[in-house]
Amino acid sequence: MGFLEELRALFPPGRLLTKEAELAPYESDALTAYRKRPLAVVLPQRKEEVVEAVRLCHRHGVPFVARGSGTSLSGGSLPVEGGLVIALNRMNRILRLDPKARIAVVEPGVVNLEVSRAAAPYGLYYAPDPSSQPISTIGGNVAFNSGGAHCLKYGMTANHVLGLEVVTPEGEVVRLGGEGLEGVGPDLHGFFVGTEGLLGVALEVTLRLLPKPEAYHTLLAAYGSLEAAGETVSRILRQGLLPGAIEIMDRLAIEAAEAAVKAGYPRAEALLIVELEGPREEVAEEARVLEALIRESGAQEVRVARDEAERQAIWKGRKAAFSAVGRLSPDYIVQDGVVPRSRLAEALREIGRLSQAYGLRVANVFHAGDGNLHPLVLYDGKKPGELERAEALAGEILRLCIQLGGSLTGEHGIGVEKKAYMPEMFAKEDLEAMERVKRALDPKGLANRGKVLPEVAHGRG
Numbered sequence: 001m002g003f004l005e006e007l008r009a010l011f012p013p014g015r016l017l018t019k020e021a022e023l024a025p026y027e028s029d030a031l032t033a034y035r036k037r038p039l040a041v042v043l044p045q046r047k048e049e050v051v052e053a054v055r056l057c058h059r060h061g062v063p064f065v066a067r068g069s070g071t072s073l074s075g076g077s078l079p080v081e082g083g084l085v086i087a088l089n090r091m092n093r094i095l096r097l098d099p100k101a102r103i104a105v106v107e108p109g110v111v112n113l114e115v116s117r118a119a120a121p122y123g124l125y126y127a128p129d130p131s132s133q134p135i136s137t138i139g140g141n142v143a144f145n146s147g148g149a150h151c152l153k154y155g156m157t158a159n160h161v162l163g164l165e166v167v168t169p170e171g172e173v174v175r176l177g178g179e180g181l182e183g184v185g186p187d188l189h190g191f192f193v194g195t196e197g198l199l200g201v202a203l204e205v206t207l208r209l210l211p212k213p214e215a216y217h218t219l220l221a222a223y224g225s226l227e228a229a230g231e232t233v234s235r236i237l238r239q240g241l242l243p244g245a246i247e248i249m250d251r252l253a254i255e256a257a258e259a260a261v262k263a264g265y266p267r268a269e270a271l272l273i274v275e276l277e278g279p280r281e282e283v284a285e286e287a288r289v290l291e292a293l294i295r296e297s298g299a300q301e302v303r304v305a306r307d308e309a310e311r312q313a314i315w316k317g318r319k320a321a322f323s324a325v326g327r328l329s330p331d332y333i334v335q336d337g338v339v340p341r342s343r344l345a346e347a348l349r350e351i352g353r354l355s356q357a358y359g360l361r362v363a364n365v366f367h368a369g370d371g372n373l374h375p376l377v378l379y380d381g382k383k384p385g386e387l388e389r390a391e392a393l394a395g396e397i398l399r400l401c402i403q404l405g406g407s408l409t410g411e412h413g414i415g416v417e418k419k420a421y422m423p424e425m426f427a428k429e430d431l432e433a434m435e436r437v438k439r440a441l442d443p444k445g446l447a448n449r450g451k452v453l454p455e456v457a458h459g460r461g
Ligand SMILES: Cc1cc2nc3c(=O)[nH]c(=O)nc-3n(C[C@H](O)[C@H](O)[C@H](O)COP(=O)(O)OP(=O)(O)OC[C@H]3O[C@@H](n4cnc5c(N)ncnc54)[C@H](O)[C@@H]3O)c2cc1C
Pocket: 029, 030, 065, 066, 067, 068, 069, 070, 071, 072, 073, 076, 077, 088, 108, 129, 130, 131, 132, 135, 136, 137, 138, 139, 140, 141, 142, 143, 144, 145, 146, 147, 148, 149, 196, 197, 200, 201, 202, 203, 322, 323, 411, 412, 448
């Protein structure tokens, strides 16, 4: 039997998509500049169906891509031309929630925010909070080791995954890790997190839940320049404070957020959002130190949230900022480079200079506490040559991050978008080591073919 015939035997018509109109929504992810037509999309409802689909791909040598909600900003869930998309949204059940053990065992298609919703009655929550948390899935978060505003204090997805069940590209089902923090032997589940779907498909994920913080202190400060806001971040951390989140938005990002959700932000060149969280007394003490420091930092206006509604209003604008930028420009590229915190002000100055040199607007909204920049390069894809100019500018920003001692990506992953830059960050020997790991687990190169590893090291087209 041919590949499609065997798929038909596994999936009923409504869960096997092959028609052009059915495939169209799966042709790209949130990085819409890239598009590829898959051969078919399957919509499994049980992990056994995923395993069978992967085994079939292996027997027929057909490349496959796992897909959650398709919110990847680096082309991570872009299909392989002629390959299979395994779309996991229907595997969205929370299988077990154990408040005593503070764990949740979930299917990969569960949406991030649903975990915290389910844990809320027990005073618990799931800490990693990408801005896409109302829509992105735990499977996608695991593959990209996603972060969010509060990962400064609590760490990224990798710090909250205790165990995984995975089907390897050769169709073997393995369990990695367990249900506690103290595992025995090598940290294999930690190894899987962040591998961008290159080493198999996560079928089940065991997550750590945390008690909800007792108190928050959320502060918004307006500055006359981006550098002044960046400098304040360094001072906060030098003071020994470890807030739950430290975020910065520049003027363009503020304008976009205002237009989209009317957050009521002050007009300023830059906004700094700082959130302290933890036991009530500790937060009160830290708040005194923070407010004194902010008063001396030259802030033009300072607002402190007096209740949960005001806190949510501050976060609403920040969380909406990415998608809101769509109001300022028909198209944009989001970059995700990281710089050492001490070089934040320098990086922002240079991005401003590059923006002028290329004649393209760049909006900045980013996780300042861990130096993770998110410059949004605005362009109009209908204007000839503008996409190319935007890509060149985005590339210069990535090179700048590497030169300053940082990294190509903080949380959005390499995907297809940044793989050409991998040799600028890693030595040939490093890339070859990555390639050897990939080949050992996926000799046919089927899982998410063409992502992350540049062709030079791949030796494959
Ligand atoms: C408006 C907006 C805001 C965002 N904000 C943030 C942010 O603050 N922080 C952040 O980190 N990211 C952010 N992102 C990026 C994106 O949401 C994350 O990368 C997210 O983890 C992707 O989840 P998804 O379910 O959409 O995965 P998809 O885009 O469908 O897939 C992402 C990758 O995961 C792989 N994958 C999916 N499921 C599995 C599985 N079960 N097993 C193995 N591999 C799998 C795919 O093959 C692909 O490589 C944002 C995106 C948007 C559009």
